[in-house]
Amino acid sequence: MAELVQVIVDVPTMQTNRPYTYRVPEHLERQVQPGMRVMVPFGRGSREVQGFVVAVDQPGEFDGDLKDLAGVMDLSPVLNDELLKLAGWLADQTYAFKITAFYTMLPSLLKAQTTRLVRLVDEVDEQTRLALFADQDELDLAKVQTDPLALSQLMRLRRAGKVVIDYRVHDRARAKQITTITPTLSFDDYEGERLGVLKNAHAQRNLLDYLQSLAGKTVPLKQAQEESGLSAATFTTGAKRGWLKKGQAEVYRDPSGALPTSPTAPPTLNQEQAQAVKRINQATDQRTAETFLLQGVTGSGKTEVYLRAIERALANGRSALMLVPEISLTPQIVSRVRGRFGKQVAVLHSGLSNGERYDEWRRIKRGEAKVVVGARSAVFAPLDNVGLIIMDEEHESSYKQDDAPRYHARNVAKWRAAYHHAPLVLGSATPSLESRARAATGLYHRLTLLHRVNQRPLPPIQVVDMKREVQARGETNYSLPLLNLLTDRLNKGQQSILMLNRRGFSSFVMCRDCGYVPKCPNCDISLTLHMDSRSLKCHYCGHEERIPNTCPNCQGHRIRYYGTGTEKAVAELQTYLPTARIIRMDVDTTRRKGMHEKLLTKFGNHEADILLGTQMIAKGLDFPGVTLVGVLNADTGLDLPDFRSSERTFDLLAQVAGRAGRADEAGQVVIQTFNPDNYVIQLARAHDYERFFVQEMNLRKLGAYPPYYYTVRVMGSHPDEQMAARVMQAVRQELVGQLDSQTIILGPTPRAIARLKNRYYYQIVIKYRHDPALHARLTAIMEGAQQQFDRETQVMIDPDPQYFL
Numbered sequence: 166m167a168e169l170v171q172v173i174v175d176v177p178t179m180q181t182n183r184p185y186t187y188r189v190p191e192h193l194e195r196q197v198q199p200g201m202r203v204m205v206p207f208g209r210g211s212r213e214v215q216g217f218v219v220a221v222d223q224p225g226e227f228d229g230d231l232k233d234l235a236g237v238m239d240l241s242p243v244l245n246d247e248l249l250k251l252a253g254w255l256a257d258q259t260y261a262f263k264i265t266a267f268y269t270m271l272p273s274l275l276k277a278q279t280t281r282l283v284r285l286v287d288e289v290d291e292q293t294r295l296a297l298f299a300d301q302d303e304l305d306l307a308k309v310q311t312d313p314l315a316l317s318q319l320m321r322l323r324r325a326g327k328v329v330i331d332y333r334v335h336d337r338a339r340a341k342q343i344t345t346i347t348p349t350l351s352f353d354d355y356e357g358e359r360l361g362v363l364k365n366a367h368a369q370r371n372l373l374d375y376l377q378s379l380a381g382k383t384v385p386l387k388q389a390q391e392e393s394g395l396s397a398a399t400f401t402t403g404a405k406r407g408w409l410k411k412g413q414a415e416v417y418r419d420p421s422g423a424l425p426t427s428p429t430a431p432p433t434l435n436q437e438q439a440q441a442v443k444r445i446n447q448a449t450d451q452r453t454a455e456t457f458l459l460q461g462v463t464g465s466g467k468t469e470v471y472l473r474a475i476e477r478a479l480a481n482g483r484s485a486l487m488l489v490p491e492i493s494l495t496p497q498i499v500s501r502v503r504g505r506f507g508k509q510v511a512v513l514h515s516g517l518s519n520g521e522r523y524d525e526w527r528r529i530k531r532g533e534a535k536v537v538v539g540a541r542s543a544v545f546a547p548l549d550n551v552g553l554i555i556m557d558e559e560h561e562s563s564y565k566q567d568d569a570p571r572y573h574a575r576n577v578a579k580w581r582a583a584y585h586h587a588p589l590v591l592g593s594a595t596p597s598l599e600s601r602a603r604a605a606t607g608l609y610h611r612l613t614l615l616h617r618v619n620q621r622p623l624p625p626i627q628v629v630d631m632k633r634e635v636q637a638r639g640e641t642n643y644s645l646p647l648l649n650l651l652t653d654r655l656n657k658g659q660q661s662i663l664m665l666n667r668r669g670f671s672s673f674v675m676c677r678d679c680g681y682v683p684k685c686p687n688c689d690i691s692l693t694l695h696m697d698s699r700s701l702k703c704h705y706c707g708h709e710e711r712i713p714n715t716c717p718n719c720q721g722h723r724i725r726y727y728g729t730g731t732e733k734a735v736a737e738l739q740t741y742l743p744t745a746r747i748i749r750m751d752v753d754t755t756r757r758k759g760m761h762e763k764l765l766t767k768f769g770n771h772e773a774d775i776l777l778g779t780q781m782i783a784k785g786l787d788f789p790g791v792t793l794v795g796v797l798n799a800d801t802g803l804d805l806p807d808f809r810s811s812e813r814t815f816d817l818l819a820q821v822a823g824r825a826g827r828a829d830e831a832g833q834v835v836i837q838t839f840n841p842d843n844y845v846i847q848l849a850r851a852h853d854y855e856r857f858f859v860q861e862m863n864l865r866k867l868g869a870y871p872p873y874y875y876t877v878r879v880m881g882s883h884p885d886e887q888m889a890a891r892v893m894q895a896v897r898q899e900l901v902g903q904l905d906s907q908t909i910i911l912g913p914t915p916r917a918i919a920r921l922k923n924r925y926y927y928q929i930v931i932k933y934r935h936d937p938a939l940h941a942r943l944t945a946i947m948e949g950a951q952q953q954f955d956r957e958t959q960v961m962i963d964p965d966p967q968y969f970l
């Protein structure tokens with residue numbers, strides 16, 4: 166009767182996307198658990214690959230054909246039961262390989278082939294210590310793989326918490342160590358030692374004084390040197406004389422060490438906030454997996470509501486997960502959460518080094534961090550006993566991952582909330598239409614914050630028609646009304662924020678005279694510019710036309726690729742306002758780590774008058790000194806070939822306008838546009854999300870777009886363009902007639918970036934309302950693609966795509 170395990174191997178192909186059975190060698194029996202990584206022989210030649218144990222079977226008859234596990238990578242599971250289940254669901258929902266789903270949940274350090282070090286962290290009996298570790302306090306796990314006795318002893322020590330396992334790729338990725346010193350003698354014994362020290366050996370005498378003052382306490386060597394003023398060499402001498410013991414302590418890298426974390430006293434909640442907190446806390450207490458939509462205008466104090474709700478979850482002995490769109494863009498939120506909950510907070514985001522990320526992940530896994538703040542992938546944080554999940558700015562498209570697994574963090578959050586019986590709070594000033602619609606049908610519980618805190622008004626918005634400005638003064642980024650207000654703020658010593666929207670840079674054309682943007686005659690969305698073929702294409706239906714020389718609307722000759730750079734905008738502004746101190750913020754100036762925070766801190770300290778940046782400045786900033794916000798080009802983005810372009814533009818305008826007048830001084834907003842009458846601009850000007858919602862829903866209904874329809878995109882790629890097109894034609898044929906009568910299949914069309922890494926991409930878009938057969942059909946198509954065509958064929962499926970380019 167041999168023990169058998171089911172293993173998903175790290176061979177990401179369609180054929181290997183299922184568990185393989187392995188026999189557990191005798192010395193590992195009853196040691197291997199689901200969620201552990203193992204090494205297994207695989208395929209022809211039986212090379213060793215990494216894999217994840219997904220199940221341990223009841224001991225069964227030994228089957229001679231089965232291979233043995235080659236070894237274990239972990240002494241305890243890296244994925245718990247919840248995350249294992251979640252991975253299975255994720256792979257299925259997003260049409261991804263199971264192995265890809267596993268790796269998505271883990272810090273990248275655990276993905277690579279790493280050296281695994283077992284380290285002693287507690288006293289063990291001398292015999293075991295010598296036998297296993299010789300005179301070291303760490304050992305390479307690979308070296309004892311073939312020693313059954315040693316392995317089982319280590320697993321026992323691991324369960325007793327006496328050893329930990331560390332992964333080493335490069336040195337910097339290890340758990341960070343510092344040297345410590347510990348006094349070894351009693352106060353009186355140090356007095357005795359004094360007698361043996363030469364009169365003029367001042368350093369050693371001072372060392373004895375210092376050691377006495379420690380009263381047995383362990384301190385970092387660096388701190389000891391600073392406090393005593395003694396050199397490292399003196400401490401080494403002390404160690405040789407037996408006065409102190411040197412040791413190693415593990416410290417966590419602190420990814421947000423630079424952020425201010427002054428403890429903040431919570432303000433008294435206003436009535437709207439209190440009401441929202443009360444409802445959420447009720448659900449937390451009663452452990453109901455209810456979804457709330459917290460719809461609060463900018464500056465209404467949503468963050469404070471989150472903090473109070475987290476407080477309640479913690480008070481109930483549970484943990485909390487808070488998702489934010491992109492942490493490096495919202496350092497202020499992180500510092501507020503840290504300010505409230507201190508060391509209990511772990512921060513996860515893409516800007517961390519591998520080592521930092523791994524440290525934070527371990528702190529969470531060990532239960533040392535109970536609150537996790539992080540961007541998209543933090544939704545997989547290995548928290549136990551989750552009592553609350555928050556998703557700030559829930560409408561942000563960055564919550565959807567573009568690569569496999571193509572998941573939306575909102576759906577994962579929902580799954581985990583249900584698993585833990587915890588409420589999920591979706592917060593936004595401008596909810597996604599999907600979420601707002603669900604709140605309308607009662608699926609979500611809607612909570613509103615209609616007013617800014619302290620009843621400050623939302624800032625008035627002036628819309629400036631740039632067509633007239635450009636006619637009167639020639640090409641410029643700055644209208645007269647905006648320049649006048651900027652000058653006024655400069656004179657008053659107040660600050661301004663200017664946004665240059667670069668979304669969709671150069672990917673469409675627009676008439677500079679009348680604002681006309683060519684649209685698809687079939688789909689009513691803007692056409693995408695293809696420079697290679699000098700044509701305009703529609704990505705839904707494949708319609709194609711030449712770039713016009715004259716404007717079909719006004720017969721003007723100034724058809725331009727739309728877009729303008731921040732650098733140019735700053736230079737132009739400086740000519741109008743030579744004395745203004747301007748900070749430029751875009752991908753170029755924030756590429757270096759920490760620069761984003763630095764620039765914001767500088768602006769916060771009023772070391773600059775104007776912050777000019779791309780849409781990265783729109784989010785979450787809370788600067789009391791800002792009384793003017795200007796949007797230089799509201800149109801960019803408005804006419805992108807995407808049914809969500811209006812929604813995104815509205816969101817962005819509402820967000821950026823929300824940065825003005827958050828403190829005592831009233832704010833003012835200027836929106837420059839070539840389309841002043843566009844309903845998106847008009848409703849943003851009126852701060853009227855609710856009317857925008859109603860109007861946009863009507864358009865979505867007419868166009869059969871989400872949230873009335875679900876969408877899924879099927880992409881096929883091949884090194885040969887003909888083949889890529891043929892594959893997608895065939896996929897279409899397989900679906901036609903097999904789906905619900907209301908289901909719509911569009912395409913195939915070439916993708917905007919039709920060729921990537923020497924592969925050609927074609928896609929079809931499927932729109933459906935209710936189609937129970939679709940999921941299984943698509944899964945089958947993906948699984949069968951390589952057999953049906955050739956090995957070079959790839960079929961990828963993207964459920965609910967955020968972009969269609």
Ligand SMILES: Nc1ncnc2c1ncn2[C@@H]1O[C@H](COP(=O)(O)OP(=O)(O)OP(=O)(O)O)[C@@H](O)[C@H]1O
Nearest residue numbers: 432433434435463464465466467468469618785823
């Ligand atoms: N009850 C309160 N009393 C006084 N001040 C408050 C209260 N609640 C929040 N604030 C303060 O009001 C400001 C705005 O709050 P907050 O940033 O939470 O709003 P928000 O809704 O998250 O805004 P946005 O969506 O624009 O980022 C913050 O400086 C916050 O400290």
Ligand SMILES: [Zn+2]
Nearest residue numbers: 676679716719
């Ligand atoms: Zn025109």
Ligand SMILES: [Zn+2]
Nearest residue numbers: 685688703706
């Ligand atoms: Zn079209």
